[in-house]
Amino acid sequence: MDKMNRVSRAPAERPSAGKSNKIDRRTFLARGAGIAAAGLAATVAKAEDAPPAVPKWMQEQGAPLNGYGQRSKFEEPVKRYVGQPYGAIAPGSGVARSPIQEFEGTITPSSLHFERSHNGVPAIDPAQHRLMIHGLVRKPLVFTMQALRRYPMTSRTCFIECGGNSNPNTLNLKPPQVPAGAIHGLVSCSEWTGVPLAMLLNEAGIEAGADWILAEGADPVAMSHSIPLEKALDDTMVALYQNGERLRPEQGYPVRLLVPGWLGNSNVKWLRRIKVTQGPTHAKDETSKYTDPTPDGKARQFTFVMGVKSVITHPSSGMKMQGAGWYEISGIAWSGAGKINKVEVSVDGGAGWRDAVLQEPVFSRSVTRFRIPWEWNGQPALLQSRAIDEKGRVQPTRAAWLPQYMPQQRYHNNSIQTWAVAADGSISNVFA
Ligand SMILES: Nc1nc2c(c(=O)[nH]1)N[C@H]1C(S)=C(S)[C@@H](COP(=O)(O)O)O[C@H]1N2
Numbered sequence: 001m002d003k004m005n006r007v008s009r010a011p012a013e014r015p016s017a018g019k020s021n022k023i024d025r026r027t028f029l030a031r032g033a034g035i036a037a038a039g040l041a042a043t044v045a046k047a048e049d050a051p052p053a054v055p056k057w058m059q060e061q062g063a064p065l066n067g068y069g070q071r072s073k074f075e076e077p078v079k080r081y082v083g084q085p086y087g088a089i090a091p092g093s094g095v096a097r098s099p100i101q102e103f104e105g106t107i108t109p110s111s112l113h114f115e116r117s118h119n120g121v122p123a124i125d126p127a128q129h130r131l132m133i134h135g136l137v138r139k140p141l142v143f144t145m146q147a148l149r150r151y152p153m154t155s156r157t158c159f160i161e162c163g164g165n166s167n168p169n170t171l172n173l174k175p176p177q178v179p180a181g182a183i184h185g186l187v188s189c190s191e192w193t194g195v196p197l198a199m200l201l202n203e204a205g206i207e208a209g210a211d212w213i214l215a216e217g218a219d220p221v222a223m224s225h226s227i228p229l230e231k232a233l234d235d236t237m238v239a240l241y242q243n244g245e246r247l248r249p250e251q252g253y254p255v256r257l258l259v260p261g262w263l264g265n266s267n268v269k270w271l272r273r274i275k276v277t278q279g280p281t282h283a284k285d286e287t288s289k290y291t292d293p294t295p296d297g298k299a300r301q302f303t304f305v306m307g308v309k310s311v312i313t314h315p316s317s318g319m320k321m322q323g324a325g326w327y328e329i330s331g332i333a334w335s336g337a338g339k340i341n342k343v344e345v346s347v348d349g350g351a352g353w354r355d356a357v358l359q360e361p362v363f364s365r366s367v368t369r370f371r372i373p374w375e376w377n378g379q380p381a382l383l384q385s386r387a388i389d390e391k392g393r394v395q396p397t398r399a400a401w402l403p404q405y406m407p408q409q410r411y412h413n414n415s416i417q418t419w420a421v422a423a424d425g426s427i428s429n430v431f432a
């Protein structure tokens with residue numbers, strides 16, 4: 001597990017057995033300097049770490065210049081986790097989860113952004129694609145992609161999270177022993193650029209009485225979602241760019257709706273139509289799915305704002321600790337309601353908590369990176385993180401989250417994840 005090696009490769013001092021599992025930033029920083037100094041000394045002393053002979057890649061010409069970048073072939077095993085519940089009948093229906101445990105920082109590379117598609121990625125020719133705005137408007141409008149790109153644009157960094165994220169932890173009776181991304185990888189974070197939807201709606205002229213919109217995609221299922229007009233006029237964006245380049249086909253090329261912080265499904269991809277309506281449309285995609293059955297036999301519809309949530313990405317399940325000593329616990333936190341205010345980390349299953357350091361800048365409705373040093377004493381430990389957002393919402397425990405819904409309810413599991421570290425250094429997913 002190479003992430004751990006960052007810290008464990010050159011341990012200056014091994015803690016004596018019986019020391020408590022403690023996280024202490026000051027001690028870590030003080031010792032960190034010691035580790036670095038001692039680490040250097042160890043490097044020259046060990047033959048395997050001696051300066052290498054001039055390697056072969058310094059003795060031959062480098063690869064030629066090329067028009068579009070590729071990652072190192074050594075990174076090729078890092079891939080999305082593809083799930084196709086209908087197999088060959090509908091290979092484009094399902095999810096591809098982001099390998100979040102392989103990432104650092106906050107931005108998801110476009111090539112590894114999660115994908116949730118109801119029936120495949122349409123092969124859209126941008127020259128033929130149109131966006132129509134109609135319904136309760138004074139002047140219906142049809143935009144070519146070229147016309148859309150002439151409007152003033154805005155950029156924002158924000159996450160998209162599928163309502164079904166983390167449901168492997170809900171639908172399985174036993175905790176699945178898979179990497180963090182295969183459980184929690186239906187969240188990704190990009191810098192999105194496009195035209196504020198309010199600008200286009202105002203140009204069309206909203207009629208009195210209108211209070212919702214319907215957004216429809218140009219995929220074979222014409223995936224559609226209703227959104228309250230208030231949100232459509234607030235920070236909703238008609239996005240054309242993702243991390244500086246045009247959208248990936250999987251993310252909705254050539255144009256998608258971005259509804260910051262709200263249910264993934266409302267971020268309609270391959271956007272072709274916005275109808276201004278009175279009341280929601282109750283499209284098939286928002287009634288047959290993405291409703292939340294509660295224990296009283298009713299169901300909640302339109303759970304839009306994604307909950308406050310966090311997960312430790314390393315150390316995490318499937319990784320292996322490299323012996324006792326100092327490690328950095330690191331992970332991601334996000335909230336659909338605004339900024340992350342605080343992330344607390346526990347190494348004893350929630351008995352004690354310490355504040356992690358949040359990586360600046362912290363953006364609203366965006367992924368925030370947290371980090372905290374931890375001295376592992378080689379004994380079993382239970383790692384947890386708990387996020388709190390600027391609205392004061394606190395990420396719930398699994399025990400508090402579960403009873404709000406019918407058993408097997410698929411959506412909005414934002415409960416605290418527990419990773420169990422065993423004495424042999426192996427790390428597993430546990431329900432606690
Ligand atoms: N047209 C269309 N839009 C869509 C979908 C779809 O299948 N078709 N999937 C939705 C769902 S359920 C989610 S979670 C997000 C996923 O966005 P991404 O695939 O770019 O990560 O897109 C939403 N928009």
Ligand SMILES: [Mo]
Nearest residue numbers: 162163264265
């Ligand atoms: Mo979704």
